Amino acid sequence: MAEGWAGPLETAGVNRWRLPRSYKDGMNVPGLIYADSELLEQIRADQALEQVANVACLPGILGHSLAMPDIHWGYGFPIGGVAATDFRQGVLSPGGVGFDINCGMHLLRTGLGLADVAGRVGRIMDELYASIPSGVGVSGSLKLSPAELDGVLEQGATWVARRHGADAADLEFMEERGRLAGADPEKVSSRAKKRARDQLGTLGSGNHFVEVQAVEELFDKAAAQAFGLQEGSILVMIHSGSRGLGHQVCTDYLETMNEAIVRYGIKLPDRQLACAPAGSPEGKDYFGAMAAAANFGWANRLYLGHLARQALARALGTAPRELGVSVLYDLGHNIVKPEEHVVEGKPRRLWVHRKGATRAFGPGHPDLPAAYREVGQPVLVPGDMGTHSYVLVGTSAAMAESFGSTCHGAGRQMSRAAAKRAIRGEELHRRLEGQGIAVRAKSMAGLAEEAPEAYKDVSRVVEVAEGAGLSRRVARLRPLGVMKG
Protein backbone atom coordinates (compact mmCIF):
# COMPACT_ATOMS: atom_id res chain seq x y z
CA MET A 1 0.00 0.00 0.00
CA ALA A 2 2.95 2.35 0.52
CA GLU A 3 3.52 3.56 -3.04
CA GLY A 4 4.63 7.10 -3.70
CA TRP A 5 2.36 9.84 -5.03
CA ALA A 6 3.21 11.37 -8.40
CA GLY A 7 0.29 13.74 -8.95
CA PRO A 8 0.59 17.38 -10.04
CA LEU A 9 1.55 20.20 -7.69
CA GLU A 10 1.98 23.88 -8.55
CA THR A 11 4.09 26.33 -6.57
CA ALA A 12 1.83 28.76 -4.75
CA GLY A 13 4.21 31.01 -2.80
CA VAL A 14 6.68 30.55 0.02
CA ASN A 15 6.44 26.96 1.34
CA ARG A 16 3.12 26.50 -0.46
CA TRP A 17 2.05 24.02 -3.13
CA ARG A 18 -1.33 23.88 -4.82
CA LEU A 19 -2.96 20.59 -5.77
CA PRO A 20 -5.26 21.66 -8.61
CA ARG A 21 -8.97 20.81 -8.67
CA SER A 22 -8.47 19.28 -12.08
CA TYR A 23 -6.45 16.44 -10.53
CA LYS A 24 -9.48 14.39 -9.59
CA ASP A 25 -13.16 14.32 -10.44
CA GLY A 26 -15.26 15.47 -7.51
CA MET A 27 -12.76 17.89 -5.97
CA ASN A 28 -14.76 20.94 -4.86
CA VAL A 29 -11.69 23.02 -3.95
CA PRO A 30 -7.95 22.80 -4.62
CA GLY A 31 -5.54 21.39 -2.09
CA LEU A 32 -2.92 23.59 -0.44
CA ILE A 33 0.16 21.96 1.05
CA TYR A 34 2.57 23.80 3.32
CA ALA A 35 6.03 22.35 2.78
CA ASP A 36 9.49 23.13 1.49
CA SER A 37 11.03 21.00 -1.22
CA GLU A 38 12.71 18.65 1.27
CA LEU A 39 9.54 17.99 3.27
CA LEU A 40 7.59 17.66 0.03
CA GLU A 41 9.86 14.86 -1.09
CA GLN A 42 9.06 12.98 2.14
CA ILE A 43 5.35 13.76 1.80
CA ARG A 44 5.28 12.37 -1.73
CA ALA A 45 6.64 9.04 -0.47
CA ASP A 46 3.18 7.78 0.47
CA GLN A 47 -0.48 8.50 -0.24
CA ALA A 48 -1.03 11.52 2.02
CA LEU A 49 -1.55 13.85 -0.95
CA GLU A 50 -4.18 11.55 -2.44
CA GLN A 51 -5.99 11.97 0.86
CA VAL A 52 -5.74 15.77 0.52
CA ALA A 53 -7.48 15.41 -2.85
CA ASN A 54 -10.12 13.10 -1.35
CA VAL A 55 -10.90 15.59 1.44
CA ALA A 56 -11.39 18.26 -1.23
CA CYS A 57 -14.41 16.20 -2.40
CA LEU A 58 -16.36 16.81 0.82
CA PRO A 59 -19.65 18.63 0.16
CA GLY A 60 -19.57 22.26 1.29
CA ILE A 61 -15.78 22.43 1.79
CA LEU A 62 -14.49 26.00 1.52
CA GLY A 63 -11.16 27.55 0.58
CA HIS A 64 -8.70 24.68 0.27
CA SER A 65 -8.20 21.18 1.54
CA LEU A 66 -5.22 22.09 3.70
CA ALA A 67 -2.14 20.09 4.61
CA MET A 68 0.13 21.29 7.38
CA PRO A 69 3.93 20.77 7.11
CA ASP A 70 3.80 17.63 9.28
CA ILE A 71 1.25 15.95 7.00
CA HIS A 72 1.54 12.19 6.65
CA TRP A 73 -0.57 9.29 5.47
CA GLY A 74 -3.48 8.51 7.75
CA TYR A 75 -6.86 6.95 7.03
CA GLY A 76 -9.57 9.08 5.37
CA PHE A 77 -8.14 12.51 6.17
CA PRO A 78 -4.36 12.79 6.12
CA ILE A 79 -2.79 13.41 9.50
CA GLY A 80 -2.05 17.12 9.36
CA GLY A 81 -5.23 17.87 7.41
CA VAL A 82 -7.57 20.82 7.90
CA ALA A 83 -10.95 21.24 6.22
CA ALA A 84 -13.58 23.89 6.82
CA THR A 85 -17.15 23.36 5.69
CA ASP A 86 -20.00 25.81 5.55
CA PHE A 87 -21.99 25.98 8.80
CA ARG A 88 -25.32 25.48 7.01
CA GLN A 89 -24.53 23.80 3.69
CA GLY A 90 -21.49 21.81 4.72
CA VAL A 91 -20.97 18.42 6.29
CA LEU A 92 -19.51 16.96 9.45
CA SER A 93 -17.15 14.05 8.92
CA PRO A 94 -16.01 11.83 11.82
CA GLY A 95 -13.03 10.87 9.64
CA GLY A 96 -11.97 14.52 9.78
CA VAL A 97 -11.48 14.18 13.51
CA GLY A 98 -10.31 10.60 13.81
CA PHE A 99 -10.77 7.94 16.43
CA ASP A 100 -8.82 9.68 19.19
CA ILE A 101 -11.22 12.58 19.52
CA ASN A 102 -9.57 15.59 21.16
CA CYS A 103 -6.21 13.95 21.37
CA GLY A 104 -4.07 16.90 22.34
CA MET A 105 -1.38 18.57 24.39
CA HIS A 106 -1.27 19.85 27.96
CA LEU A 107 1.71 21.94 29.03
CA LEU A 108 2.43 22.73 32.66
CA ARG A 109 4.94 25.44 33.55
CA THR A 110 6.61 25.29 36.94
CA GLY A 111 8.50 27.68 39.17
CA LEU A 112 11.47 25.33 38.92
CA GLY A 113 14.70 25.83 37.05
CA LEU A 114 17.35 23.40 35.86
CA ALA A 115 19.26 23.71 39.15
CA ASP A 116 16.17 22.63 41.11
CA VAL A 117 15.93 19.30 39.30
CA ALA A 118 19.64 18.58 38.78
CA GLY A 119 20.30 14.98 39.83
CA ARG A 120 16.62 14.43 40.59
CA VAL A 121 15.08 13.83 37.17
CA GLY A 122 15.25 10.04 37.59
CA ARG A 123 13.31 10.28 40.84
CA ILE A 124 10.75 12.60 39.21
CA MET A 125 10.27 10.15 36.36
CA ASP A 126 9.89 7.27 38.81
CA GLU A 127 7.14 9.16 40.63
CA LEU A 128 5.39 10.10 37.38
CA TYR A 129 5.59 6.52 36.19
CA ALA A 130 4.18 5.23 39.46
CA SER A 131 1.40 7.83 39.60
CA ILE A 132 0.09 7.98 36.04
CA PRO A 133 -1.52 4.80 34.72
CA SER A 134 -0.17 4.11 31.26
CA GLY A 135 0.07 1.40 28.65
CA VAL A 136 -2.40 -0.91 26.96
CA GLY A 137 -5.52 -1.88 28.89
CA VAL A 138 -4.73 -0.11 32.17
CA SER A 139 -7.39 1.37 34.45
CA GLY A 140 -7.30 4.62 36.35
CA SER A 141 -7.99 5.07 40.05
CA LEU A 142 -11.29 6.85 39.37
CA LYS A 143 -14.31 4.61 38.83
CA LEU A 144 -17.05 6.84 37.48
CA SER A 145 -20.72 6.16 38.13
CA PRO A 146 -23.01 6.66 35.12
CA ALA A 147 -24.09 10.03 36.50
CA GLU A 148 -20.50 11.11 37.11
CA LEU A 149 -19.50 10.08 33.60
CA ASP A 150 -22.36 12.12 32.16
CA GLY A 151 -21.07 15.03 34.25
CA VAL A 152 -17.62 14.67 32.70
CA LEU A 153 -19.06 14.42 29.19
CA GLU A 154 -21.12 17.55 29.68
CA GLN A 155 -18.72 19.65 31.74
CA GLY A 156 -15.30 18.52 30.58
CA ALA A 157 -12.33 19.87 32.52
CA THR A 158 -14.70 21.91 34.68
CA TRP A 159 -15.89 18.65 36.26
CA VAL A 160 -12.34 17.74 37.22
CA ALA A 161 -11.67 21.20 38.60
CA ARG A 162 -14.79 21.01 40.76
CA ARG A 163 -14.46 17.43 41.95
CA HIS A 164 -10.76 16.86 42.27
CA GLY A 165 -9.29 20.12 43.36
CA ALA A 166 -7.54 21.03 40.13
CA ASP A 167 -6.98 24.77 40.03
CA ALA A 168 -10.04 26.41 38.45
CA ALA A 169 -7.79 29.25 37.24
CA ASP A 170 -6.17 26.72 34.89
CA LEU A 171 -9.41 26.41 32.91
CA GLU A 172 -8.80 29.87 31.49
CA PHE A 173 -5.72 28.46 29.74
CA MET A 174 -7.43 25.57 27.98
CA GLU A 175 -8.90 25.71 24.48
CA GLU A 176 -12.67 26.24 24.90
CA ARG A 177 -11.90 26.52 28.64
CA GLY A 178 -11.86 22.73 28.59
CA ARG A 179 -15.57 22.44 27.84
CA LEU A 180 -17.03 22.39 24.35
CA ALA A 181 -20.60 23.64 24.21
CA GLY A 182 -23.17 21.38 22.58
CA ALA A 183 -22.03 18.14 24.19
CA ASP A 184 -24.87 15.65 24.55
CA PRO A 185 -24.10 12.57 26.69
CA GLU A 186 -27.29 10.93 25.42
CA LYS A 187 -25.74 10.70 21.96
CA VAL A 188 -22.83 8.66 23.33
CA SER A 189 -23.50 4.92 23.11
CA SER A 190 -23.57 2.60 26.10
CA ARG A 191 -20.56 0.83 24.55
CA ALA A 192 -18.53 4.03 24.55
CA LYS A 193 -19.57 4.79 28.12
CA LYS A 194 -18.62 1.29 29.23
CA ARG A 195 -15.12 1.80 27.83
CA ALA A 196 -14.78 5.10 29.72
CA ARG A 197 -15.84 4.17 33.21
CA ASP A 198 -12.29 3.54 34.51
CA GLN A 199 -10.21 5.46 31.96
CA LEU A 200 -10.31 9.03 33.28
CA GLY A 201 -6.76 9.83 34.33
CA THR A 202 -5.03 7.29 32.09
CA LEU A 203 -2.37 8.17 29.55
CA GLY A 204 -2.85 5.41 26.98
CA SER A 205 -0.15 3.93 24.79
CA GLY A 206 1.32 4.45 21.32
CA ASN A 207 2.57 8.00 20.89
CA HIS A 208 1.05 9.28 24.13
CA PHE A 209 3.63 10.48 26.64
CA VAL A 210 4.59 12.60 29.61
CA GLU A 211 7.85 14.53 29.34
CA VAL A 212 9.78 16.71 31.76
CA GLN A 213 11.41 19.40 29.65
CA ALA A 214 13.64 22.44 30.01
CA VAL A 215 13.39 25.61 27.95
CA GLU A 216 16.55 25.57 25.84
CA GLU A 217 16.17 28.65 23.67
CA LEU A 218 13.76 31.56 23.34
CA PHE A 219 12.94 33.00 19.92
CA ASP A 220 10.22 35.53 20.73
CA LYS A 221 10.90 37.30 24.02
CA ALA A 222 7.55 39.12 24.20
CA ALA A 223 5.49 35.99 23.65
CA ALA A 224 7.75 34.00 25.99
CA GLN A 225 7.20 36.58 28.70
CA ALA A 226 3.45 36.44 28.20
CA PHE A 227 3.58 32.62 28.41
CA GLY A 228 5.79 32.72 31.52
CA LEU A 229 8.76 31.03 29.84
CA GLN A 230 12.41 31.66 30.67
CA GLU A 231 15.54 29.86 29.55
CA GLY A 232 16.07 26.91 31.88
CA SER A 233 12.44 26.82 33.07
CA ILE A 234 11.15 23.32 33.80
CA LEU A 235 7.93 22.23 32.07
CA VAL A 236 5.81 19.09 32.03
CA MET A 237 4.23 18.19 28.68
CA ILE A 238 1.41 15.63 28.41
CA HIS A 239 0.03 14.06 25.22
CA SER A 240 -3.22 12.12 25.58
CA GLY A 241 -6.85 12.14 24.48
CA SER A 242 -10.34 10.82 25.06
CA ARG A 243 -9.22 7.18 25.31
CA GLY A 244 -11.57 4.32 24.45
CA LEU A 245 -14.65 6.52 24.71
CA GLY A 246 -13.50 8.66 21.82
CA HIS A 247 -12.51 5.63 19.76
CA GLN A 248 -15.96 4.11 20.20
CA VAL A 249 -17.80 7.37 19.42
CA CYS A 250 -15.96 7.58 16.09
CA THR A 251 -16.57 3.88 15.34
CA ASP A 252 -20.28 4.23 16.10
CA TYR A 253 -20.78 7.36 14.02
CA LEU A 254 -18.79 6.12 11.04
CA GLU A 255 -21.47 3.46 10.69
CA THR A 256 -24.18 6.11 11.08
CA MET A 257 -22.50 8.25 8.42
CA ASN A 258 -22.07 5.33 6.05
CA GLU A 259 -25.84 4.96 6.12
CA ALA A 260 -26.24 8.73 5.81
CA ILE A 261 -24.20 9.06 2.61
CA VAL A 262 -26.62 6.66 0.94
CA ARG A 263 -29.63 8.54 2.29
CA TYR A 264 -28.31 11.96 1.24
CA GLY A 265 -26.80 10.82 -2.04
CA ILE A 266 -23.26 11.90 -1.09
CA LYS A 267 -20.52 10.50 -3.32
CA LEU A 268 -17.06 10.18 -1.80
CA PRO A 269 -13.80 8.57 -2.94
CA ASP A 270 -13.17 6.97 0.49
CA ARG A 271 -15.80 5.57 2.86
CA GLN A 272 -13.64 6.66 5.80
CA LEU A 273 -14.67 10.23 4.87
CA ALA A 274 -18.36 9.35 5.38
CA CYS A 275 -20.27 12.41 6.47
CA ALA A 276 -23.68 13.99 6.82
CA PRO A 277 -25.01 17.52 6.48
CA ALA A 278 -24.21 19.36 9.71
CA GLY A 279 -27.86 20.28 10.16
CA SER A 280 -29.18 16.75 9.60
CA PRO A 281 -30.18 14.52 12.53
CA GLU A 282 -27.04 12.43 11.91
CA GLY A 283 -24.82 15.52 11.83
CA LYS A 284 -26.33 16.97 15.00
CA ASP A 285 -26.07 13.66 16.84
CA TYR A 286 -22.43 13.25 15.83
CA PHE A 287 -21.52 16.72 17.01
CA GLY A 288 -23.26 16.13 20.36
CA ALA A 289 -21.33 12.89 20.86
CA MET A 290 -18.03 14.26 19.49
CA ALA A 291 -18.23 17.28 21.80
CA ALA A 292 -18.92 14.96 24.76
CA ALA A 293 -15.85 12.90 23.85
CA ALA A 294 -13.82 16.10 23.45
CA ASN A 295 -14.89 17.08 26.95
CA PHE A 296 -13.71 13.70 28.24
CA GLY A 297 -10.36 14.43 26.57
CA TRP A 298 -9.98 17.79 28.30
CA ALA A 299 -11.04 16.30 31.64
CA ASN A 300 -8.52 13.50 31.14
CA ARG A 301 -5.61 15.82 30.43
CA LEU A 302 -6.43 18.16 33.32
CA TYR A 303 -6.59 15.17 35.66
CA LEU A 304 -3.31 13.80 34.28
CA GLY A 305 -1.79 17.21 34.96
CA HIS A 306 -3.16 17.06 38.50
CA LEU A 307 -1.49 13.66 39.00
CA ALA A 308 1.76 15.00 37.52
CA ARG A 309 1.86 17.91 39.97
CA GLN A 310 1.43 15.58 42.90
CA ALA A 311 4.14 13.27 41.56
CA LEU A 312 6.52 16.18 41.07
CA ALA A 313 5.92 17.37 44.61
CA ARG A 314 6.52 13.91 46.06
CA ALA A 315 9.74 13.53 44.10
CA LEU A 316 11.03 16.88 45.33
CA GLY A 317 9.76 16.45 48.90
CA THR A 318 7.50 19.46 48.89
CA ALA A 319 3.83 20.40 48.56
CA PRO A 320 2.29 20.80 45.08
CA ARG A 321 1.40 24.43 45.75
CA GLU A 322 5.07 25.23 46.50
CA LEU A 323 6.11 24.29 42.96
CA GLY A 324 4.41 27.18 41.19
CA VAL A 325 2.78 24.83 38.69
CA SER A 326 0.08 26.14 36.35
CA VAL A 327 -1.30 25.26 32.94
CA LEU A 328 0.50 27.20 30.20
CA TYR A 329 -1.99 25.92 27.64
CA ASP A 330 -4.05 22.89 26.65
CA LEU A 331 -5.32 22.22 23.16
CA GLY A 332 -6.79 19.48 21.01
CA HIS A 333 -5.39 18.48 17.63
CA ASN A 334 -8.14 16.04 16.56
CA ILE A 335 -11.42 17.91 16.66
CA VAL A 336 -14.17 19.69 14.71
CA LYS A 337 -15.61 22.91 16.07
CA PRO A 338 -17.81 25.79 14.95
CA GLU A 339 -15.61 28.85 14.40
CA GLU A 340 -15.90 32.19 12.67
CA HIS A 341 -13.37 33.02 9.93
CA VAL A 342 -13.16 35.49 7.07
CA VAL A 343 -13.71 33.77 3.72
CA GLU A 344 -13.35 35.84 0.55
CA GLY A 345 -13.54 39.01 2.62
CA LYS A 346 -16.68 38.08 4.53
CA PRO A 347 -16.97 36.69 8.07
CA ARG A 348 -18.54 33.24 7.97
CA ARG A 349 -19.42 30.63 10.51
CA LEU A 350 -17.74 27.34 9.64
CA TRP A 351 -17.13 23.83 10.87
CA VAL A 352 -13.35 23.52 11.10
CA HIS A 353 -12.07 19.94 11.08
CA ARG A 354 -8.50 19.57 12.37
CA LYS A 355 -7.05 16.08 12.13
CA GLY A 356 -3.51 16.20 13.46
CA ALA A 357 -3.47 19.97 13.22
CA THR A 358 -3.49 22.68 15.86
CA ARG A 359 -5.63 25.75 16.28
CA ALA A 360 -3.30 28.75 16.06
CA PHE A 361 -5.38 31.86 16.63
CA GLY A 362 -3.55 35.11 16.14
CA PRO A 363 -3.26 38.21 18.33
CA GLY A 364 -6.45 39.89 19.46
CA HIS A 365 -8.76 36.91 19.07
CA PRO A 366 -11.57 37.15 21.64
CA ASP A 367 -11.39 33.41 22.44
CA LEU A 368 -7.88 33.73 23.85
CA PRO A 369 -7.19 34.24 27.55
CA ALA A 370 -6.63 37.90 28.42
CA ALA A 371 -3.01 37.22 29.39
CA TYR A 372 -2.21 35.96 25.88
CA ARG A 373 -4.56 38.03 23.74
CA GLU A 374 -1.97 40.60 22.77
CA VAL A 375 0.56 38.01 21.50
CA GLY A 376 -1.62 35.18 20.21
CA GLN A 377 -2.43 31.60 21.12
CA PRO A 378 0.27 29.23 22.36
CA VAL A 379 0.71 26.25 20.02
CA LEU A 380 2.25 23.13 21.55
CA VAL A 381 4.25 21.02 19.12
CA PRO A 382 5.88 17.85 20.42
CA GLY A 383 8.85 16.61 18.47
CA ASP A 384 10.33 13.26 19.30
CA MET A 385 11.64 11.97 22.57
CA GLY A 386 15.29 12.39 21.61
CA THR A 387 15.39 15.93 20.28
CA HIS A 388 13.07 18.84 20.91
CA SER A 389 9.54 20.12 21.25
CA TYR A 390 8.38 23.66 20.60
CA VAL A 391 6.04 26.32 21.87
CA LEU A 392 4.83 28.41 18.95
CA VAL A 393 2.38 31.29 18.76
CA GLY A 394 -0.53 31.73 16.35
CA THR A 395 -0.52 34.51 13.77
CA SER A 396 -2.83 36.82 11.86
CA ALA A 397 -1.65 35.13 8.65
CA ALA A 398 -2.95 31.78 9.93
CA MET A 399 -6.30 33.42 10.59
CA ALA A 400 -6.38 34.76 7.04
CA GLU A 401 -5.26 31.61 5.26
CA SER A 402 -5.45 28.36 7.22
CA PHE A 403 -8.58 28.89 9.31
CA GLY A 404 -6.23 29.67 12.20
CA SER A 405 -4.34 26.36 11.99
CA THR A 406 -0.77 25.12 12.00
CA CYS A 407 1.22 21.92 12.51
CA HIS A 408 0.78 19.54 15.45
CA GLY A 409 4.03 17.60 15.65
CA ALA A 410 6.98 16.26 13.74
CA GLY A 411 4.99 13.81 11.62
CA ARG A 412 5.97 10.19 11.13
CA GLN A 413 8.27 9.24 8.27
CA MET A 414 8.86 5.59 9.15
CA SER A 415 6.21 2.94 9.70
CA ARG A 416 5.96 1.30 13.10
CA ALA A 417 7.07 -2.01 11.66
CA ALA A 418 10.07 -0.41 9.94
CA ALA A 419 11.02 1.37 13.16
CA LYS A 420 10.93 -1.90 15.08
CA ARG A 421 13.03 -3.60 12.42
CA ALA A 422 15.60 -0.80 12.45
CA ILE A 423 15.81 -0.03 16.15
CA ARG A 424 15.82 -2.21 19.26
CA GLY A 425 13.96 -0.71 22.19
CA GLU A 426 16.66 -1.67 24.69
CA GLU A 427 19.36 0.01 22.59
CA LEU A 428 17.25 3.13 22.17
CA HIS A 429 16.65 3.19 25.92
CA ARG A 430 20.42 3.09 26.54
CA ARG A 431 21.10 5.71 23.88
CA LEU A 432 18.58 8.16 25.33
CA GLU A 433 19.85 7.60 28.87
CA GLY A 434 23.34 8.27 27.47
CA GLN A 435 22.05 11.60 26.15
CA GLY A 436 20.91 12.44 29.68
CA ILE A 437 17.24 11.68 29.05
CA ALA A 438 15.62 9.52 31.74
CA VAL A 439 13.27 7.04 30.05
CA ARG A 440 10.42 5.09 31.62
CA ALA A 441 8.44 2.85 29.24
CA LYS A 442 6.01 -0.02 29.58
CA SER A 443 7.13 -1.73 26.40
CA MET A 444 10.52 -1.75 24.67
CA ALA A 445 8.77 -2.57 21.37
CA GLY A 446 6.49 0.43 21.89
CA LEU A 447 9.54 2.57 22.64
CA ALA A 448 11.21 1.47 19.39
CA GLU A 449 8.07 2.40 17.41
CA GLU A 450 8.39 5.94 18.74
CA ALA A 451 12.14 6.27 18.13
CA PRO A 452 13.40 9.69 17.01
CA GLU A 453 14.35 8.19 13.62
CA ALA A 454 10.68 7.35 12.97
CA TYR A 455 9.80 11.05 12.86
CA LYS A 456 10.61 13.96 10.60
CA ASP A 457 12.81 16.74 11.93
CA VAL A 458 10.46 18.81 14.08
CA SER A 459 12.73 21.85 13.79
CA ARG A 460 12.31 21.85 10.02
CA VAL A 461 8.54 21.41 10.37
CA VAL A 462 8.15 24.43 12.64
CA GLU A 463 10.55 26.49 10.50
CA VAL A 464 8.48 25.72 7.41
CA ALA A 465 5.30 26.67 9.28
CA GLU A 466 6.99 29.92 10.31
CA GLY A 467 8.22 30.55 6.77
CA ALA A 468 4.65 30.16 5.56
CA GLY A 469 3.49 32.56 8.27
CA LEU A 470 1.19 30.08 10.02
CA SER A 471 2.93 30.32 13.39
CA ARG A 472 6.11 31.70 14.97
CA ARG A 473 8.58 29.96 17.22
CA VAL A 474 8.56 31.11 20.84
CA ALA A 475 10.64 28.50 22.63
CA ARG A 476 12.50 25.29 21.98
CA LEU A 477 12.19 22.68 24.71
CA ARG A 478 14.69 19.93 25.49
CA PRO A 479 13.53 16.64 27.02
CA LEU A 480 15.03 15.69 30.39
CA GLY A 481 12.74 12.76 31.11
CA VAL A 482 10.31 10.76 28.97
CA MET A 483 7.50 8.45 30.02
CA LYS A 484 5.81 6.36 27.32
CA GLY A 485 2.71 4.28 27.69
Next chain:
Amino acid sequence: MRGGHRLLEHTADLCLLAHGPSEEALFEAAGCGLLAVMGESASPGGRRRVGLTARDREGLLVAWLNEIIYLAAAEGGPPAACGVDVVRHDGGSCLEGWVGAPAPWRQGGAEVKAATYHGLTVRPPSAAAPPGVPRGSWWAEIVLDI
Protein backbone atom coordinates in the same frame (compact mmCIF):
# COMPACT_ATOMS: atom_id res chain seq x y z
CA MET B 1 -6.96 -20.89 11.64
CA ARG B 2 -7.65 -21.78 8.01
CA GLY B 3 -5.99 -18.80 6.34
CA GLY B 4 -3.08 -16.47 6.96
CA HIS B 5 -2.20 -12.86 7.62
CA ARG B 6 0.71 -10.44 7.55
CA LEU B 7 1.31 -6.73 8.01
CA LEU B 8 1.99 -4.35 5.13
CA GLU B 9 3.82 -1.01 5.38
CA HIS B 10 1.77 1.99 6.46
CA THR B 11 3.37 5.19 7.73
CA ALA B 12 1.25 5.95 10.76
CA ASP B 13 -0.93 2.93 11.28
CA LEU B 14 -0.99 -0.76 10.41
CA CYS B 15 -2.25 -2.39 7.23
CA LEU B 16 -3.35 -5.98 7.65
CA LEU B 17 -3.38 -8.39 4.69
CA ALA B 18 -5.46 -11.49 5.40
CA HIS B 19 -6.39 -14.43 3.19
CA GLY B 20 -8.23 -17.72 3.35
CA PRO B 21 -9.61 -20.48 1.15
CA SER B 22 -13.19 -19.30 1.74
CA GLU B 23 -14.85 -16.05 2.74
CA GLU B 24 -15.38 -17.41 6.25
CA ALA B 25 -11.71 -18.37 6.45
CA LEU B 26 -10.71 -14.89 5.27
CA PHE B 27 -12.78 -13.20 7.98
CA GLU B 28 -11.37 -15.60 10.55
CA ALA B 29 -7.80 -14.91 9.39
CA ALA B 30 -8.41 -11.16 9.62
CA GLY B 31 -9.70 -11.61 13.19
CA CYS B 32 -6.67 -13.69 14.09
CA GLY B 33 -4.38 -11.09 12.50
CA LEU B 34 -5.96 -8.41 14.65
CA LEU B 35 -5.52 -10.54 17.76
CA ALA B 36 -1.85 -11.04 16.84
CA VAL B 37 -1.41 -7.25 16.71
CA MET B 38 -3.15 -6.87 20.06
CA GLY B 39 -1.01 -9.59 21.65
CA GLU B 40 -1.76 -13.26 21.12
CA SER B 41 -2.58 -15.45 24.07
CA ALA B 42 -2.07 -19.17 24.49
CA SER B 43 -5.05 -19.43 26.81
CA PRO B 44 -7.87 -21.30 25.03
CA GLY B 45 -10.69 -19.98 27.25
CA GLY B 46 -14.39 -20.50 26.55
CA ARG B 47 -16.34 -19.49 23.45
CA ARG B 48 -19.17 -17.02 22.97
CA ARG B 49 -21.27 -16.67 19.84
CA VAL B 50 -21.12 -13.43 17.88
CA GLY B 51 -23.69 -12.38 15.29
CA LEU B 52 -23.20 -9.26 13.18
CA THR B 53 -24.92 -7.56 10.27
CA ALA B 54 -23.76 -4.83 7.89
CA ARG B 55 -24.72 -3.16 4.64
CA ASP B 56 -22.15 -5.01 2.57
CA ARG B 57 -19.09 -7.26 2.64
CA GLU B 58 -16.63 -4.46 3.40
CA GLY B 59 -18.80 -3.08 6.20
CA LEU B 60 -19.10 -6.58 7.65
CA LEU B 61 -15.32 -6.99 7.86
CA VAL B 62 -14.99 -3.61 9.60
CA ALA B 63 -17.83 -4.55 11.98
CA TRP B 64 -16.22 -7.94 12.79
CA LEU B 65 -12.85 -6.42 13.63
CA ASN B 66 -14.41 -3.53 15.56
CA GLU B 67 -16.42 -6.05 17.59
CA ILE B 68 -13.19 -7.73 18.66
CA ILE B 69 -11.63 -4.34 19.47
CA TYR B 70 -14.64 -3.39 21.56
CA LEU B 71 -14.68 -6.68 23.46
CA ALA B 72 -10.96 -6.36 24.21
CA ALA B 73 -11.44 -2.86 25.60
CA ALA B 74 -14.63 -3.53 27.54
CA GLU B 75 -13.68 -6.90 29.01
CA GLY B 76 -10.13 -6.25 30.13
CA GLY B 77 -8.24 -8.03 27.39
CA PRO B 78 -8.44 -9.37 23.84
CA PRO B 79 -10.30 -12.60 23.19
CA ALA B 80 -7.98 -15.58 23.32
CA ALA B 81 -9.12 -16.72 19.87
CA CYS B 82 -11.83 -16.17 17.32
CA GLY B 83 -13.55 -18.00 14.51
CA VAL B 84 -16.08 -17.46 11.75
CA ASP B 85 -18.61 -20.13 10.80
CA VAL B 86 -20.88 -18.39 8.32
CA VAL B 87 -20.70 -15.26 6.14
CA ARG B 88 -23.82 -14.60 4.07
CA HIS B 89 -24.91 -11.88 1.68
CA ASP B 90 -28.63 -11.83 1.33
CA GLY B 91 -29.90 -8.29 0.96
CA GLY B 92 -27.42 -7.13 3.62
CA SER B 93 -24.42 -9.05 4.90
CA CYS B 94 -24.24 -11.11 8.08
CA LEU B 95 -21.66 -13.08 10.02
CA GLU B 96 -21.97 -15.84 12.58
CA GLY B 97 -18.86 -16.60 14.55
CA TRP B 98 -17.35 -16.84 18.00
CA VAL B 99 -14.73 -15.28 20.25
CA GLY B 100 -12.79 -16.81 23.10
CA ALA B 101 -12.81 -15.59 26.69
CA PRO B 102 -10.80 -12.43 27.37
CA ALA B 103 -7.11 -13.03 28.00
CA PRO B 104 -4.94 -10.57 29.93
CA TRP B 105 -3.23 -7.85 27.88
CA ARG B 106 0.32 -8.86 27.05
CA GLN B 107 3.32 -6.57 27.07
CA GLY B 108 4.14 -5.57 23.53
CA GLY B 109 0.53 -5.85 22.42
CA ALA B 110 -0.86 -2.79 20.68
CA GLU B 111 -3.95 -0.79 21.60
CA VAL B 112 -5.85 -0.82 18.31
CA LYS B 113 -8.31 2.05 18.17
CA ALA B 114 -10.38 0.80 15.26
CA ALA B 115 -10.58 -0.91 11.91
CA THR B 116 -11.05 1.67 9.17
CA TYR B 117 -12.64 1.88 5.73
CA HIS B 118 -9.62 3.63 4.23
CA GLY B 119 -8.28 1.65 1.30
CA LEU B 120 -10.40 -1.31 2.40
CA THR B 121 -10.28 -4.12 -0.11
CA VAL B 122 -12.10 -7.47 0.12
CA ARG B 123 -11.71 -9.70 -2.95
CA PRO B 124 -12.76 -13.17 -4.05
CA PRO B 125 -10.09 -15.44 -5.56
CA SER B 126 -8.48 -13.68 -8.51
CA ALA B 127 -5.26 -13.56 -10.46
CA ALA B 128 -4.57 -10.04 -9.14
CA ALA B 129 -3.95 -11.08 -5.53
CA PRO B 130 -1.01 -9.47 -3.69
CA PRO B 131 2.24 -11.41 -3.35
CA GLY B 132 2.10 -14.13 -0.72
CA VAL B 133 -1.62 -14.84 -1.10
CA PRO B 134 -2.07 -18.51 -2.06
CA ARG B 135 -3.75 -19.16 -5.40
CA GLY B 136 -7.52 -19.50 -5.13
CA SER B 137 -7.75 -17.53 -1.88
CA TRP B 138 -10.07 -14.82 -0.76
CA TRP B 139 -8.05 -11.83 0.46
CA ALA B 140 -8.49 -8.45 2.16
CA GLU B 141 -6.42 -5.39 3.05
CA ILE B 142 -7.59 -3.27 5.97
CA VAL B 143 -5.96 -0.36 7.81
CA LEU B 144 -6.02 -0.50 11.60
CA ASP B 145 -5.71 2.75 13.55
CA ILE B 146 -3.03 2.36 16.21
